[in-house]
Structures are given as structure tokens and as C-alpha cells.
Amino acid sequence: MNETKVTDAVRYIGVHDKTLDLFESQYAVPFGMTYNSYVILDDKIAVMDTVDERATKAWISNLRNVLDGKTPDYLVISHMEPDHAANVKYLAELYPNMKIVANAKEFAMIEQFFGEDYKERGIVVKENDTLSLGTHTLQFIMAPMVHWPEVMVTYEKSEQILFSADAFGRFGGADPKEEWTDEARRYYINIVGKYGKQVQMLLKKLSGLPVSKICSLHGAVLDSDIDFYLGKYDTWSSYRPEEEGVFIAYASIYGHTKEAAIRLAQMLKKQGSKVVLCDLTREDISGAAANAFRYDKMVLACSTYDGSLFPPMEAFLHRLKVKNYQNRKVALIENGTWAPMAKKLMRTYMESMKDVTICDTMVSIKSALKQENLECMETLAKELSDNRKKE
Numbered sequence: 001m002n003e004t005k006v007t008d009a010v011r012y013i014g015v016h017d018k019t020l021d022l023f024e025s026q027y028a029v030p031f032g033m034t035y036n037s038y039v040i041l042d043d044k045i046a047v048m049d050t051v052d053e054r055a056t057k058a059w060i061s062n063l064r065n066v067l068d069g070k071t072p073d074y075l076v077i078s079h080m081e082p083d084h085a086a087n088v089k090y091l092a093e094l095y096p097n098m099k100i101v102a103n104a105k106e107f108a109m110i111e112q113f114f115g116e117d118y119k120e121r122g123i124v125v126k127e128n129d130t131l132s133l134g135t136h137t138l139q140f141i142m143a144p145m146v147h148w149p150e151v152m153v154t155y156e157k158s159e160q161i162l163f164s165a166d167a168f169g170r171f172g173g174a175d176p177k178e179e180w181t182d183e184a185r186r187y188y189i190n191i192v193g194k195y196g197k198q199v200q201m202l203l204k205k206l207s208g209l210p211v212s213k214i215c216s217l218h219g220a221v222l223d224s225d226i227d228f229y230l231g232k233y234d235t236w237s238s239y240r241p242e243e244e245g246v247f248i249a250y251a252s253i254y255g256h257t258k259e260a261a262i263r264l265a266q267m268l269k270k271q272g273s274k275v276v277l278c279d280l281t282r283e284d285i286s287g288a289a290a291n292a293f294r295y296d297k298m299v300l301a302c303s304t305y306d307g308s309l310f311p312p313m314e315a316f317l318h319r320l321k322v323k324n325y326q327n328r329k330v331a332l333i334e335n336g337t338w339a340p341m342a343k344k345l346m347r348t349y350m351e352s353m354k355d356v357t358i359c360d361t362m363v364s365i366k367s368a369l370k371q372e373n374l375e376c377m378e379t380l381a382k383e384l385s386d387n388r389k390k391e
């Protein structure tokens with residue numbers, strides 16, 4: 001049994017999947033992943049989203065325990081991603097009188113996924129429509145592209161609870177004692193990060209609504225310091241760096257470029273900078289992307305490989321480009337033995353991103369670090385320690 005009382009009327013029936021290797025078949029989830037779902041008990045009973053098919057059995061058991069013999073009147077669907085909507089058809093068949101509450105785009109996707117249109121039992125909602133359950137009233141707020149096109153969030157007026165779909169979610173379990181920020185940042189940057197503008201629009205819509213609790217579809221229910229979470233989302237979605245510091249991402253075949261990255265980190269630390277080093281050949285790329293967004297400066301250090309970038313760096317830069325990396329200061333270190341190309345290629349990537357300032361000092365290593373490279377790196381460390389942005 002996995003029931004948790006969010007309030008007397010709002011119950012948590014989500015499932016913590018501890019055996020999942022990769023979320024979305026790509027993100028490492030060392031602490032597992034939750035698929036959250038809730039029930040609102042009132043004159044009418046609403047189920048808020050279903051769960052991934054991996055969690056069906058545990059979820060249905062949680063649901064039955066909360067329902068205690070009653071039947072749900074409504075299934076509210078926030079969006080149609082399969083980690084939440086896989087059980088829509090199953091639940092609809094289990095409770096034939098239950099109405100399905102969704103917006104028009106979601107109904108189209110229900111048909112795409114399940115071959116059913118549920119027109120006869122559907123309630124099609126649009127921006128700011130409301131649905132009374134008795135004491136509780138649901139208000140539907142459209143959140144297109146946060147991070148699928150059909151997404152809507154639901155605001156419950158009487159208890160001021162925001163059912164936020166994937167927004168404010170994180171990797172890991174549902175225990176509120178688990179640290180939120182790092183795994184929420186990794187989740188946000190990699191999964192929602194491309195859609196900063198759309199998140200800003202949602203935050204604007206929410207700004208007039210008092211929120212006492214956020215019930216996201218992943219991770220813990222957030223029931224205090226709501227402004228902290230809203231503030232983090234505002235920072236991330238406006239592409240502002242979260243803190244001052246230098247993130248050094250390196251991709252090295254035999255270790256010479258790695259050595260340069262480590263030596264630069266030491267120089268920067270001497271200058272008083274906060275530094276985070278990342279070996280792109282070994283570390284999780286989603287964590288690297290999150291750190292790139294976290295800090296205001298980044299150093300890219302890469303060996304040349306077949307006239308191109310060493311593949312781990314190529315993959316990293318592609319990720320940053322797709323996630324709309326911008327508004328940061330970036331420095332470049334390259335290595336090559338006969339025809340170094342990495343600097344030029346990294347520069348082209350960075351120049352294609354908005355408001356990226358590239359440091360004037362660039363380090364070009366021929367095979368192994370030389371005294372002249374170290375001197376150049378000292379100059380670079382000074383340039384990076386100067387916080388003023390180049391005009």
C-alpha cells in the first residue's frame with residue numbers, strides 16, 4: 001500500500017519505480033522514478049492522471065484502497081505522455097461510467113494512442129473552464145509545450161493545490177526529505193529546458209493564483225516554500241545562470257586534454273572561482289547539461305577526432321543546442337596532433353547559440369601540454385575570473 005494523504009480529500013496514489021534503469025530510455029535514475037497520480041474525494045470523485053504501464057498493478061491497488069468500494073466520476077488527464085497516460089484505456093474500461101476530462105488536443109492523442117475517441121463520455125475543457133466536485137472546484141489552465149503540446153495543469157481552488165503535470169517534477173522518489181533542486185534541475189534542463197518561453201507563459205498565468213501545494217507528476221508533493229520552487233522555474237526558464245562558477249567539460253582520448261582541464265581548474269580555484277569538472281567520456285550527459293545551465297561560465301576542452309570533435313563532446317554540444325543553451329560566457333581548449341579542428345568546430349556550435357560570449361583567449365594544444373599552453377591558460381583563467389561580460 002502506497003497511499004499518502006496530501007490533505008483529507010486529496011490522496012496520493014502514485015508509484016515509486018525502483019527498478020527502472022533509464023527514464024525515457026535515456027536518463028539514469030539512481031534513486032528510481034515516481035509516476036504520480038492523485039484522487040480527490042468529494043461528492044464527485046476525480047482521479048488525476050494514471051501511471052506508466054510498468055506501475056499498473058501497484059497503482060490500481062493504491063486506487064482501490066483509496067476508493068474503498070466507490071467508483072470515480074472523472075479521470076482528469078494532464079497530458080498524454082505514456083509515463084502518465086498508459087492506463088487511460090484500462091481505467092476507462094474498468095469504470096465505464098467514469099467521464100474523461102481533457103482538452104481537445106488530448107482527445108486527439110487519446111485516439112492516436114488507443115484507437116478510441118471517448119467522445120460520448122468525454123468532457124472537453126479549455127482555458128479556465130471549471131469543474132465542480134462538490135466543495136472542490138477544478139480550474140483548467142492550458143500549458144502548451146510544457147513540454148508536450150497538449151499539456152494542461154489543474155488548479156484546485158478550495159485548497160489552492162496546483163496539479164502541475166510534469167512541471168516541478170524531479171527524478172527520484174516521492175519522499176519530501178529527498179533533496180529537490182539537483183534532480184529537479186537535471187529533469188527540467190533535459191526534459192523541459194527547450195521550452196523556456198512556454199514555461200514563462202505558464203508562470204505568468206499562475207502568478208495571480210495563491211498556491212499552497214504543488215502536486216507534480218514526478219517526485220514529492222511540494223507543500224512549503226512554494227516561492228522557492230516558482231523562483232527556480234523562473235530562473236531556469238529565462239535562461240539566467242543560477243550561480244557564478246565555471247563548469248569545465250572535457251572530452252579526452254588519451255588524457256592530455258584532461259590534464260589541461262585539471263590544470264585550468266587549479267588556476268581558476270586559485271583566482272577564487274567555484275569550479276566543477278566533468279569528464280564527458282565517463283559522466284552522465286544529462287548531469288553535464290544541467291551543470292552547463294547552472295553556472296554562468298563554461299570551458300569546453302576537446303581532442304580532435306577524424307577531423308571532427310571527439311564524439312562525447314559532439315553529443316554534449318548537440319544536447320546544449322537542442323536545449324537552447326544561451327546567455328553564458330564560454331572558453332575553448334582544443335587538442336590535435338596533426339590538424340587540430342576542435343576549436344573551430346566548438347566555436348561554430350557556440351556562435352549558433354544566443355548571447356554566448358566566447359573568451360578571446362583560446363588554448364590550442366599540439367598533442368601534449370607545453371609551457372606556452374600553461375601561460376595561455378593562466379591568461380584564460382584571468383579572463384574567466386573577470387565577471388564583466390564582453391560587449
Ligand SMILES: Cc1cc2nc3c(=O)[nH]c(=O)nc-3n(C[C@H](O)[C@H](O)[C@H](O)COP(=O)(O)O)c2cc1C
Binds near residue numbers: 257338340
Ligand atoms: C581515431 C583518432 C582520430 C584522430 N583524428 C585527429 C585529427 O583529425 N586531427 C588531429 O590533429 N588529431 C587527431 N587525432 C589525434 C588526437 O586529437 C591527439 O592525439 C590529441 O593529442 C589527443 O588528446 P588527448 O590525449 O586528450 O586524447 C586523432 C586521434 C585518434 C585516436
